[in-house]
Amino acid sequence: MSDWVHDLPVLWMALVVFGFTYLLAAIIFVAVMALATGERAKSFRAVSPGMLPVLGIIFGLFVAFTAAQVWADNDHASAAVSREASALRAVVLLAAGLPAEQEARLLALIHTYVEHAVTVEWPDMAHQTASLKATPAALAEALQLAVAMTPQGAGQQTAQREIISALGTALDARRQRIIISQSEVNAVKWWCLYLQAVCELLAIAIVHCDNRLASGIAMGLFATGVAVSVLLIVAHDRPFTGQISVGPGSLQQIMPGESTKR
Template identity: 60%
Template sequence: MSGWLHTLPLAWMALVVFGATYIVAFILHQGIAALSAGSTARSFKALSPGMLPPLGIIFGLFVAFTAAQVWSDSDHANAAVNREASALRSVVILASSFPGEPEARLRTLVRSYIEETTSQEWPLMAESAATLTIIPPALNEALRTTLALTPNNPGQEIAQREITRWLEDAFEARRQRILVSSAQVNPTKWACLILQAFCALLAIAVVHSDNRMASAIALGSFATGVAASVLLILAHDRPFTGEIAVSPQPLLQVMPEAKAGGGE
């Protein structure tokens, strides 16, 4: 599915999807109606209405199969962001075990990482262009700073180990976040879904070819269901793209004074 559709506001996305679906349904309605006035009318009447339920069921299965992937990707994206925010919050809390310059240094690095993530990585993830080739310097420096600390008591030793563990957890959560940012429904699934919807609309138009009003009502009803299904999947297809994309707000809540970038 074209990338420009994913970046549209939800209202415009709905207008494009519903408009395109209704246009196709209208063309089928008019085309079949014109053909049914000729010698093909007998062939159209020979088509059994019993084929409509199987076509509808197959379309429903295609929708469920595609939507399952979309919901899973969205859940993984939210989980990765929440996990990353939780890890960074733990680092900030445990940093107080090293009062003075070490605590201030760790807090500054965490804030810098959050600002860099929201201002640079989030727009890249929205374009499915973020990669793991670049290690975030602020997070890397925070890990090095933690490992260089000299604990003065058992409590600080435990805090140092825990900060290291949480920083590693933040690295892993970031990796999962970037990987899922490139997830989307592949063109083959979209093609099969749209083709099945077209076949069902065509069958409805042919079966009701002898009654134009019934054909219009049936086509309009099914076209509405098709458009609603496509819109629902399309709006959630890319977890970090679009009006209802995953927000960096959990990360910003870790350090409220951090400046939000272009990711909101």
């Protein structure tokens, strides 16, 4: 599915999906009615109506199969962002047990990382251009700072160990959300979904070729079901793209401040 479709507001996305689906149904209706004359009409009427529920069930399975991937991707994306935010929040809390200079430096680095994630990585993930090739400088420096600390007493030793662990968790969660941002329903699945919908629409038109009103109503109802299903999938297809997407709100909340309020 094209980038411009995913970037549309849900209302406009609905207009595109419904418009395309209804246009497809109208073309099939006109074509079948034009061909349903003479001997061809007799052949069309001989097609068994028993095909309709079978084709409908297959279409439903295609929708369920495709939607399962989309829901799983969105769940994983939300979990990755929440895990990253929780890990960074733990670092912020644990930093209170460090000397004032090290605490201030660590908090500044976390703050810089959050700003970079919100302003740079989220737009990149929305366009599926985010990369794992480079580690965020602020987070890498924070990890190096934590490792290089010379703790004074058991409390600071515990804080250092937990900070290092939390920063490692944040790096892993970031890696997961970037990987998930590359996920989408591929072209083969979209082609199969719409091809099955075309088969069902064609079967409806052929079975009801001797009654244009009944054929139009049945095709309109099924086309509406197809459009609703496709819209639901498209709106959630890319976890970090579009009006309905996983946002950086959890990360922005871990360090209240003017620069992170967006």
